[in-house]
Amino acid sequence: MPNANEKDKKSQRDGFGEALLELGETNPDVVVLTADLSESTRVQSFEKMYPQRFVQVGVAEQNMAGIASGLALSGKIPFMASFGIFSPGNNWLQVRTSICYSNANVKIIGTHAGLSASSDGATHQALEDIAITRVLPNLTVIVPADYHETKKAVKAASEHIGPIYIRLSRDSITPITEEKSDFNIGKAQILQEGDDITVIFCGPIGAGVMTAVNELKKDNDISCEVINCSTIKPLDEKTILGSVKKTGKVVTVEEHQVSGGLGGAVSELLSEKLPVKIVRVGVKDTFGESGKYDELLDKYGLSSEHIGKAIVTAYKETAHEQ
Amino acid sequence: MPTVKRYVRNVQLLELEHIATRLREEVINMLHQAGSGHSAGSLGTADIFTALYFDVMNIDPAHPLKPDRDRFVLSNGHICPIWYATLAYRGYFSKTELETLRKTGSKLQGHPHAASLPGVENSSGPLGQGLSLAIGMAMAAKMNGENHRIYCMTSDGELNEGQTWEAAMFAGTSQLSNITWIIDRNNIQIDGTTETIMPLEPLREKLESFNWYVIEIDGHNIEEIINSCNMSKAVTQRPTVIIAHTIPGKGVEFMQYKFSWHGKAPNESEAKDALKQLRSLDGRIGSEYE
Known part of the structure; x- marks a missing residue:
């Protein structure tokens, strides 16, 4: 793991914008759409460089989804970018009918997801987007962990035929994956091997997870196996089951409602194929509020301290039962 | 020579009307056999589908x-019975498939599923989504320097959907002259007439103010349908709505003007009655049901 220097911090949306620029040069079929959020979603550079392949739809996410589908059905590879709360939030039925049901090759990019729309408050914080996307047939759902993984996910998405939702955060965070490490859609990555408990996470909350597990190793001598589950759908069942078979204990961590997201997906898998007790860390069926990002993560139970406590609880409870 | 041309034209029009x-007869049969589906819009747009697929569009x-x-x-995916019937009669797939409408395992879904049938290139059902798709296709054509046109049909009731106006606003200001949008202005929707449920008028002025080139026609006059579509090809800088x-x-007769027939299929006796009234030029169908 690289040193967690402040200057190393980078945002996922910057990674998205940079990857798009590279794709613009290498793939003439790539088209970018946005709904009046060109700067915030970092598609501005693409807009300047390739204006003929850029579509500004105004504040109209439903129309954007339809136009993207029409472009895809004509052979283009559209990336449509907005805040996750608006797209796939405000255009879910368009995503379902016009994109997923037609298996249109549209890449849906939702930024400012989780609590990262922090000071804008609950109206802008997408905490339900994984739940509403992972139930859609044909749709692949990816939640990259950091800047590096975002760049790789965007490139992989352009090569994958079929609709994809990529969920991104706003803030600059410490990368926890390497620039050169492998990324494959549908493959989870074991960031750290361990024997006592499996910790599965998705998204930039991974930085907090790594802090927590390093302290647990030092202070409590708990050896965590950490899985970066960046593809929510299709879920990498093999990696998850393999790890849980070894440890027998599981914690999931996500910046999302505790229901319906990563924790939900892992619970569904384990209850069918390898029933064990699971502790899910996430926002507990409540709306967020305005505030600083770090403060909100703490208030809603997602700071590294909270994650550490949850891991200890899961470790002790399941150890007691065994 | 003009007289001869006129004569040929008239013969062609008679064939199209036939x-x-x-x-329409096929639609009645299909809906009756399916036991559910949308009669009013399917019958109401038969002349438009005929004009598009048997004259206007460059297709193979x-x-x-x-x-x-x-x-x-x-x-407005719910009128797909007339689309399916048109495609089958135009030779996209076998007419025998038409009787499978809405049945389990059929390619003829109750609302269209993209690529389920040759000629069906979009999915629709939830209203208001089609014009946006047409815009995407039109933009792709412009980006590629291609000259084909995009014809999009919507109902009038679905203009209640906000997305339609998002799309209308976008297309009207995007110089998408390769779009011909046809609104089936039949004045009904599920719960009543359009002007009592959610008034659309003045519709022409609304569309003109969105920078569309607007043509109003008798949607049962095949010559007018063909001429208006051809006219839309000559409009530059902006899209056309008919x-x-x-x-x-x-x-x-017993279905005409009645909103109660929006989402209803004819039962056996109603189907017989309808087929008698429709009676093709041969008189063949009529005698079958005497």
Whole structure:
């Protein structure tokens, strides 16, 4: 793991914008759409460089989804970018009918997801987007962990035929994956091997997870196996089951409602194929509020301290039962 | 020579009218056999479908995906029985498939599923989504320097959906002159007439103010349908919308103008009655049901 220097911090949306620029040069079929959020979603550079392949739809996410589908059905590879709360939030039925049901090759990019729309408050914080996307047939759902993984996910998405939702955060965070490490859609990555408990996470909350597990190793001598589950759908069942078979204990961590997201997906898998007790860390069926990002993560139970406590609880409870 | 031309034209129009009647008969049979579906809009747009698929559009049923084909997007997916019937009669697939409408395992879904059938290139059902698709297709064509046109049909009731106006606003200001949008202005929706449920008028002025080139026609006059579509090809810098005034349930007296027939299929005796009224030029169908 690289040193967690402040200057190393980078945002996922910057990674998205940079990857798009590279794709613009290498793939003439790539088209970018946005709904009046060109700067915030970092598609501005693409807009300047390739204006003929850029579509500004105004504040109209439903129309954007339809136009993207029409472009895809004509052979283009559209990336449509907005805040996750608006797209796939405000255009879910368009995503379902016009994109997923037609298996249109549209890449849906939702930024400012989780609590990262922090000071804008609950109206802008997408905490339900994984739940509403992972139930859609044909749709692949990816939640990259950091800047590096975002760049790789965007490139992989352009090569994958079929609709994809990529969920991104706003803030600059410490990368926890390497620039050169492998990324494959549908493959989870074991960031750290361990024997006592499996910790599965998705998204930039991974930085907090790594802090927590390093302290647990030092202070409590708990050896965590950490899985970066960046593809929510299709879920990498093999990696998850393999790890849980070894440890027998599981914690999931996500910046999302505790229901319906990563924790939900892992619970569904384990209850069918390898029933064990699971502790899910996430926002507990409540709306967020305005505030600083770090403060909100703490208030809603997602700071590294909270994650550490949850891991200890899961470790002790399941150890007691065994 | 003009007289001869006129004569030839008239013969062609008579043939097209005959096809439209056959399609209406087919729709009655299909809906009756399916036991559910949307009668009024399917019958009301038979003349438009006939004009598009048998005259206006550059298509080739033997090569349904030929690159320079004109595209057709059906936004009000519930009238797909007339679309399916048209495609079958135009030779995209066997007419025998038509009787499978809405049945388990059929390619003829109750609302269209993209690529389930040759000639069906979009999915629709939830209203208001089609015009956006047409815009995407039109933009792709412009980006590629291609000259085909995108024809998009919507109902009038679905103009209640906000997305339609997002799309209308976008297209009107985007110089998408390769779009011909046809509104089936039949004045009904599920719960009543359009002007009592959510008034659309003045519709022409609304669309003009969104920078569309607006043509109003009799949606049962095949010559007018063809001429207006051809006229739309000559419009530059902006898209064209054809407000096609139609009679819901056209051709079957007890269905005409009645919003109660929006989402209803005829039962056995109603189907017989309808087929008698439609009676093709041969008189064949009529005698079958005497």
